[in-house]
Amino acid sequence: MKRLGRTEALACALAGLVVLAAPVALAMPKYRNQAVVQFHYDRDNPLWQLDRRVMACTYCHVKDTGGPPWNSFGEALRSAFRADAEAGKHSKFPQVLFSVLQAGGDADGDSYPDVLEVFARTLPGDPKSKPTQPAADLQASFEKAGGLAQYAPGK
Numbered sequence: 664m665k666r667l668g669r670t671e672a673l674a675c676a677l678a679g680l681v682v683l684a685a686p687v688a689l690a691m692p693k694y695r696n697q698a699v700v701q702f703h704y705d706r707d708n709p710l711w712q713l714d715r716r717v718m719a720c721t722y723c724h725v726k727d728t729g730g731p732p733w734n735s736f737g738e739a740l741r742s743a744f745r746a747d748a749e750a751g752k753h754s755k756f757p758q759v760l761f762s763v764l765q766a767g768g769d770a771d772g773d774s775y776p777d778v779l780e781v782f783a784r785t786l787p788g789d790p791k792s793k794p795t796q797p798a799a800d801l802q803a804s805f806e807k808a809g810g811l812a813q814y815a816p817g818k
Contacts, residue, residue, distance in 0.1 A: 693756075694723075694756050695718055695720070695722075696712065697756050697757055697760075698718060698722070698756075698760060699711060699712075699717055699718050700817075701757050701760060701761070701814055701816065701817075702718075702781050702814060703813070704717050704718055704784070705717070719786075721734070721786060721788075721789065722736070722737075722786055722787075722788065723736055723737030723740060723788060724737055733788075734770075734771070734786075734788030734789060735770040735771050735772075735788045736763075736770040736771065736777060736786070736787040736788030737788055738770070738788075739763050739768060739770045739777070739788075740759060740760065740763055743759045743762055743763050744759055747759060747762075755816070757816035757817070758816050760814075760816075761814055761815055761816055763777065764777055764778040764781065764811065764814055765778075765811060769787075770787050770788055771786075771787060771788050771789055771790040771792075771793075772790055773790040773792075773793040774793075774798065775787075775793050775794055775798055775801070778805070778811060778814070779794065779798065779801050779802060779805055780792075780793065780794065781814065782801065782804070782805045782808070783795075783796065783801055
């Protein structure tokens with residue numbers, strides 16, 4: 664059996680890491696892409712899929728690179744997925760996302776419900792990121808724009 668040289672061994676190790684990390688790397692953008700469309704953040708930006716500013720990883724994660732740990736909004740989504748599975752349901756991400764918004768929670772405790780933060784394009788899992796409008800004014804604008812129904816999963 665032939666022994667690999669240092670360069671060959673390193674190349675094999677790196678290839679193995681890429682193969683092992685690929686499912687994780689590909690899984691997260693799927694959720695992000697679904698949320699961007701569901702929240703209509705893709706409007707007026709034909710290159711939204713290439714623009715991480717449209718919805719940063721910190722929307723749900725603590726780190727700007729994604730992965731664990733999750734912020735309070737990400738944990739609310741994870742809890743909703745667990746509760747869904749425990750109830751014997753296997754809802755898809757858009758339905759779970761909608762149910763979290765429908766619950767009316769304020770994951771980061773900044774006095775703005777998550778759904779209003781989605782509407783205002785602030786981060787529902789970061790108490791330092793909150794809308795500049797008073798909640799009542801934002802609520803009125805939200806209702807005028809279609810309310811919660813605008814974030815319902817597509818058929």
